[in-house]
Amino acid sequence: MSFKPETTAPASRKRAARRSSAAPTITDVAREAQCSPMTVSRVINGEENVREDTLQKVLGAIAKLNYVPNRAARSLAAGSQLRIALLFANPSASYLSEFLMGALQEASRRDIHLMVQACENTAEAQGVIRKLxxxxxxxxxxxxxxxxxxxxxxLIRSSGGIAVALGPGRASGSHGAVLIDEFQAAYDMTRHIIGLGHERIGFIIGNPDQVASGQRLEGYRKAMTDAGLAIDESLIAQGQFTYRSGMLAAERLLGAAHRPTAIFASSDAMAAAAIAMAHRRGLDVPGDITVCGFDDTELASSIWPELTTIRQPIRAMTAEAVAMIARIHRQKPGAARAEAEQRTLAHQLIRRNSDAGPSEAASISKPPGGQ
Known part of the structure; x- marks a missing residue:
């Protein structure tokens, strides 16, 4: 019987293997985001003096690498730290920025271990949740x-985990939810547009698989009905909350022979797309057409004209979701958990430069013989 001599891997290879299996560091995040570790630190600690494009890169790197601050890792090693996972699938970068910042800041303040995990769909999410x-x-x-x-x-409840919904959902059994009144927010925006003098108001629906999309649509419909305005189904277009879907929906609305004088989109990304499509067709916003959005993400104030929109306090909502899990977790082990919490945060209508009353130019949208 012969034996092969044991070989020893080169030291450099061992170091590389250790690095590949180790948890990512702040230096790894900085390298991925192409910035300094100090900048990453400022983002994690919620400091304001970080440029928006850099902030987006750092948050993207944190999400991609599932980075956890070293302080959190040390507490985790002591076995005393609450561990929370933030799952996301939203395609809007500006929404994701607010979404991550609120959770990161609250988790850092409370010394909570926060994992950030992307999930493309619910089938993928189930496998991810089991591993977590x-x-x-x-x-x-x-x-x-x-x-x-x-x-x-x-799956989460049967495994003894705590689940908090961010926004309205059709599934039952979560331990809590943080949301805004989606119906009322859309109602308020539609009434605002009507108050400017518009009657032909187009509406772009969000992802049909999400409860909030239906609630925003119903808010629009109710506001139109309460104002005594007929609802023209040809002025309602389906979107998916994404910029591209907003382009396609706006193209259909603006291409109609009797186009709307205003468009209310269910997200800032779709509203920004509607403005771009209007410009492509030689229309001035808001001179020829009013465009309004929903969310008040960074995008709303970085395009021109700046967007009139509903401010959904996304950062505050994710921070409250972290705090809610912490409160539930503090209950005595084995004690019956209280009824599900629900926190409804206030929305706000933010008026900027993308809305105005219907102009004379809008008369070209009237059908022959129209009044």
């Missing part, structure tokens, strides 16, 4: 569409 549960994650923040999927909530 096995790894000791105790709380989950579930934005749409994950909070609409009953199997996701059932």
């Amino acid at each position: 549960l096995e790894g000791g994650i105790e709380g989950f923040i579930l934005p749409p569409p994950l909070c609409d999927d009953q199997s996701v909530l059932d």
Whole structure:
């Protein structure tokens, strides 16, 4: 019988293997985001003096690498730290920026271990959640569409985890929810546009698989009805909350022979796309057409004209979701958990430069013989 001599891997290869298996560091995040570790530190600690494009890169790197601050890792090693996972699937970079910042800042303040994980769909989410549960994650923040999927909530609850929905969802059984009044927010914006003198108001719906989309549509419909205005179904276009879907929806609305004098889109990304499409067709915003959005992400104030929109306090909502999980977790082990919490935060209509009363130029949209 012969034996092969044991070989020893080169030291450089061993170091590389250790680096590849180790948790990412602040230096790794800085390298991925192409900035300094000090800048990453400022983002994690919620400091304001970070340029928006740099902030986006750092948040993207944190999400991609599932980075956890060293302070959190040290507390975790002591076995005393609450562990929360923030799952996301939203395609809007500006929404994601606010979404991550609120959770990161609150988790840092409370010394909570926060993992950030992208999930393309609910089927993928179930596999991710199982692994996270096995790894000791105790709380989950579930934005749409994950909070609409009953199997996701059932999986977390049956495993003893804490699930908090971010926004309205059709699934039941979460331990809490943080949301705004989606119906009332859309109602308020539609009444604002009507108050400017518009009667032909186009509406771009968000992702049809999300509860909030239907609630915003109903708010628009109710405001139109209460004002005594007929609802023209040809002025309602389907979107997906994405910029591209907003382009396609706006193209249909603006290409109609009897186009609207205003468009209310269910997200800032779709509203920005509607403005771009209007410009492509030689229309002035708001001189020829009013465009309004929803969310008040960074995008709303970085395009021209700046967007009139509904401010959804996304950063405050994710911070409250982290705090809610912490409150629930503090209950005595074995004690019956209280009824699900629900926090409805205030929305705000932010008026900027993209809205105005219908102009004479809008008369070209009237059908022959129109009044």
